[in-house]
Amino acid sequence: MAVPSAATVTASPVSLYVGDLHPDVSDANLIETFSEFKSLASVHVCRDSSTGRSLCYGYVNFISPQDAHHAIEAKNHTLLNGKMIRVMWSLRDPDARKNGVGNVFVKNLSDSIDNVGLQELFRKFGNVISCKVATFEDGKSKGYGFVQFESEESASAAIEKLNDTIFGDKQIYVGKFMKKSDRVLPSPDVKYTNLYIKDLDPEITEETLQEKFSEFGKIASLVVAKDENGASRGFGFVNFENPDDAKKAMEVMNGSQLGSKVIYVARAQKKAEREQILRQQFEERRKEQIMKYKASNVYVKNIDDEVTDEELRDHFSQCGTITSSKLMRDNKGLCKGFGFVCFSSPEEAAKAVSTFHGYMFHNKPLYVAIAQRKEDRQAHLQLQYAQRMAGLAGPSTAIFPGGYHPLYYTAPTGVVPQVPPRPGMMYQPLGLRPGWRANGFVPPTRPAFQPSSLPMVPRNPRQTRQNRGRMNGHALPQGGSHSVTYIPQLQQPTQTIIPSKDQSNLQRGGQAKYVPNGRAREVNKGSRVPPAASNSVAAVSQGSEMLSSMLAAASPEQQKTILGERLYPLVQKHHGCC
Secondary structure (H helix, E strand, O other): OEOOOOOOOOOOOEEEEEEOOOOOOOHHHHHHHHOOOOOEEEEEEEEOOOOOOEEEEEEEEEOOHHHHHHHHHHHOOOEEOOEEOEEEEOOOOHHHHHOOOOEEEEEOOOOOOOHHHHHHHHHHHOOEEEEEEEEOOOOOEEEEEEEEEOOHHHHHHHHHHHOOOEOOOOEOEEEEOOOHHHOOOOOOOOOOOEEEEEOOOOOOOHHHHHHHHHHHOOEEEEEEEEOOOOOEEEEEEEEEOOHHHHHHHHHHHOOOEEOOEEOEEEEOOOHHHHHHHHHHHHHHHHHHHHHHOOOOEEEEEOOOOOOOHHHHHHHHHHHOOEEEEEEEEOOOOOEEEEEEEEEOOHHHHHHHHHHHOOOEEOOEEOEEEEOOOHHHHHHHHHHHHHHHHHHHOOOOOOOOOOOOOOOOOOOOOOOOOOOOOOOOOOOOOOOOOOOOOOOOOOOOOOOOOOOOOOOOOOOOOOOOOOOOOEEOOEEOOOOOOOOOOOOOOOOOOOOOOOOHHHHHHHHHHOOEEOOOOOOOEEEEOOEEOOOOHHHHHHHHHHHHHHHHHHHHHOOHHHHHHHHHHHHHHHHHHHHHHO
């Protein structure tokens, strides 16, 4: 929200960060709070983009750096809507905010120490950018806090002077702040003074613990955890002054009888340390179980919905000793149709697979296999897919029976590359992409090809034309011949189809006569079967129009070839009639 300012200064605005805001604080509240500074330029409370709720922090921009500095001094750690706010210089660089330079961690703070008191303690060592005591939702201190100095030298000086000093009736710890990911767990041999005690009898009080553990040395502090009603929660802590006394107390008291229960005594651990140890233990147990039952666990699917866990266990118990069995169910308790059966040995699991795979159980054939982890199954499927794709992409060449010099059809420059002919090889039809394979993967649809206006003619037009029973690129079987010749169809408005009568005669005759328009006619013992009158008139008309257009677009050499192809059947026809 922009704020009109009386100051007419051309300097770039200076931004302040305002944190720990009450959720109800709005832009108007920030303007009202900082309006006493004349160079106030704008304010903004950051909100969630989806819900519109306040993120409990915002920014205040000033024209004058002096006003921004005065705003920090006047408004930092003041109340706004009943909650103490923090005002500090805005750090736009994320690396500067996260590198931890000048950041100090303070713990074991007294409950009476707040942000103001903590800053007063540390400000004598240098310029404090930010200072905060961690609190619960009700505002009660958590006993630790953070102090951000402008320089690392100031932070080091504060750590050296204030660590292990008494502040607010407690000895505080002051050290360099470290992110959880950078913290190193203490080794088992590290010295410790604080002991954790659990499984305490509800009747055990702090006085009882003091009396029992004071036998091993001087105790610095002791506490029994209690609930809201003041009742014991069954655990507590005893902190010795001497690490040797703490170690001796743990060795003697762990597993001993105290009251009506056997207590557990061990070195007190931080929450992060304890969680990491538990995760490591869980992971080790999980890996141990995986290795133990790697080939003993059986996966069963296609199970009928009426099958129960007991029926599944009884059915597979014929193959050996079952350690566990389970039917997988959804949130409503309905069977998902699969389950697992774990045997005591891999041999029993293999026997179950060979015996019951495909076995009819409740009128359904079972699928039984050795169970696999999800990661292993996905890796196996990916390997199969990669091998399948590698097989499709392998080199392949279509080989056809030879026995003749192959025809080679020319095409205009730039349509397809000219490939020299080789005996015994049939070249791919025009228009197919170079990676096409006849004995590999065949695309579901034929690639589109626009026929050229120029004729596609045989390389040797005078060669004896026999076995021409191929129409539209499909080879027709010829009696007693194994050679196949590709004859492309010339571009024409109407496609000519062989009638069933002509086709039957063609198969009996064993020879077909070449016709430029693509119509195969029978040649049988020198006789000729004339086409229908309507087809003849249409063919002549269409052929004349096409001949004119092709001659107009062709070069002189191609014109000779076109005319030769048109005249050759007429000359042959004339000699046949004579």
